[in-house]
Amino acid sequence: MAARVVTVAFEGVEARRVDVEVQLTTGQQVFVIVGLADKAVAESRERVRGAFAGLGLSLPGKRIVANLAPADMPKEGTHFDLPIALAVMSAIGVIPMDALDGWAAMGELSLDGRIVPAAGALPAAMAAGAMGLGLICPEASGPEAAWAGETRILAPRSLVSLINHFRGSQILSAPAPGPIVEGERPKDLRDVKGQEQAKRALEIAAAGGHNLLFVGPPGSGKSMLAQRLPGLLPPLSSKELLETSMVHSVAGLIARGALTRDRPFRSPHHSASMAALTGGGLKAKPGEVSLAHNGVLFLDELPEFGVQALDSLRAPLETGEVMVARANAHIRYPARVQLVAAMNPCRCGHGGAGRGACGKAPRCQRDYQGRVSGPLMDRIDLAVDMPAVTAADLSLPPPAEGSAEAAARVARARALQQDRADALEVADGLNGRAEGAFLEKITALDTPGRALLAQAAEAGRISARGWTRTLRLARTIADLEGADAVRRVHVAEALAYRRTTTPGEESFAPMTRV
Structure with a gap:
């Protein structure tokens, strides 16, 4: 089972496209992140694990590999937490497989499942709009991302509200610019x-x-x-x-x-x-x-x-x-x-x-x-x-x-x-x-x-x-x-x-x- 979510990596004020690919395979139960990730990105697996536990979910007893492509581009920052978590949830069926089509995502996760702000929401929204995608970002970053103009913005407070939105039990309104x-x-x-x-x-x-x-x-x-x-x-x-x-x-x-x-x-x-x-x-x-x-x-x-x-x-x-x-x-x-x-x-x-x-x-x-x-x-x-x-x-x-x-x-x-x-x-x-x-x-x-x-x-x-x-x-x-x-x-x-x-x-x- 595999799933893919789009996010960005920052080079100066430019946001470059990164595809987060998550694959579940049989074998030793382990969570691996590859793709030239720095220490903060490597620690995402523990924040994702903690956020899942905060929601009452558990990671599947399989080998989980998260690949950040292109693999030769350096990846820095905590904003990869949310796209990795979304790709895992899509792979295990918590959210529909096609729900993330047309969206990019960025944001840091807390251990109770809240989505907390990460730097770079505005250039991320600009880049998402240039790719013809909307942007999923933290609630606190929504007013900043909304300055990107025509780009669609979703700004959930937590993973729970985002899951409910994609399942149709809760509708998130687009944030207004700050x-x-x-x-x-x-x-x-x-x-x-x-x-x-x-x-x-x-x-x-x-x-x-x-x-x-x-x-x-x-x-x-x-x-x-x-x-x-x-x-x-x-x-x-x-x-x-x-x-x-x-x-x-x-x-x-x-x-x-x-x-x-x-x-x-x-x-x-x-x-x-x-x-x-x-x-x-x-x-x-x-x-x-x-x-x-x-x-x-x-x-x-x-x-x-x-x-x-x-x-x-x-x-x-x-x-x-x-x-x-x-x-x-x-x-x-x-x-x-x-x-x-x-x-x-x-x-x-x-x-x-x-x-x-x-x-x-x-x-x-x-x-x-x-x-x-x-x-x-x-x-x-x-x-x-x-x-x-x-x-x-x-x-x-x-x-x-x-x-x-x-x-x-x-x-x-x-x-x-x-x-x-x-x-x-x-x-x-x-x-x-x-x-x-x-x-x-x-x-x-x-x-x-x-x-x-x-x-x-x-x-x-x-x-x-x-x-x-x-x-x-x-x-x-x-x-x-x-x-x-x-x-x-x-x-x-x-x-x-x-x-x-x-x-x-x-x-x-x-x-x-x-």
Whole structure:
């Protein structure tokens, strides 16, 4: 006697089809799971045995072999419990043999027969729909899986309710998608006194999706400003919401199917490892850069991160994805993020000038800033030096403009970018990601602007990558002004925010405004 149930195995945010084949044969009474299963999958036989006992059932006194095909694909996770149990029940006649036709299944079992949540319900439902199947998943995961659209969803609380449904004595209704919830109220720029240049840079970064670095002594407001960036960004589009939710689903971060249109804001501690930042580990889970997909990755105390961990971000910042390589698999995660970083000028925090100046300057400053590699620094579009906040700044009344006014300007600038992208039939028109012919088309410089940019390049102050990023930044500055063309003044401001590619040298300061 044999039975088959469809389930999925996860490779990044992709769900691959797996056929669970259960065969009952005569011989020694044993329950074997084969098909390149990890420890959690191998333990499914005990959870299935316990769940059957909780229902008053017993496994047949035969040799039970559960094959997870294809056998050369690694299988990880506890969500194989339910399909294995269903295949066994079908094989022994507890549920009709044809009842599972047209369905895929995923979920973990408890020893009393309840079906408990497992990560990945949303990508599993998407994959099931693409295969023309419905999805059977835990009740708690039903609202999340229902976001897959047209895919049929069954979300039983226990094996008993699922058995009754297939026997016709109980009808399970399809779950509704979870709610769209509001995140925490974003912090307002009105709370920040002084630092007008840094606020300007924050607005430019928000308008074009550019990477940003704040450098300043402790208490100058670096983290305050970074935490207010989400309040300037527009909500996630429907496409972005689905992409981001797929990553969060695989990571098990979606509760009861509740999604939010707020852009992710991830702020890992500087002790984070390379695997924590970019993904990996024992089960190759998504890292912080993927959990921040379509949002902001904030790295406070930038030089305190490990050198290898920081440099592992270089490729994701360029390509918008992370490839986690393993001996038996290559797992891809999306990682299109806006990097915001903050750092002190040196280890003591104050640098070589002003009150509390470092007595070891400039060597201390050069050594500390030199922990950030030149190639990573070259990927930062705006670098802002923030002076210490004075008593005069703190005594000022709250600023007249806050996040609402800045967000309105950001929204107008992004609308211009989207209109250009639609006119030129480009999928992603955000300036911070523009490249190739599209970038050349939207940043046709006037003669003085091109001469200024060429002068900076010839002087060795920007690399080839810096040339491209300066063009993108100048286009964003022009968009904030509502200007059709990129002029010399826009290029000059963009160059003023650029740093040279060799940190730790005297030329590490921002370029002089031309």
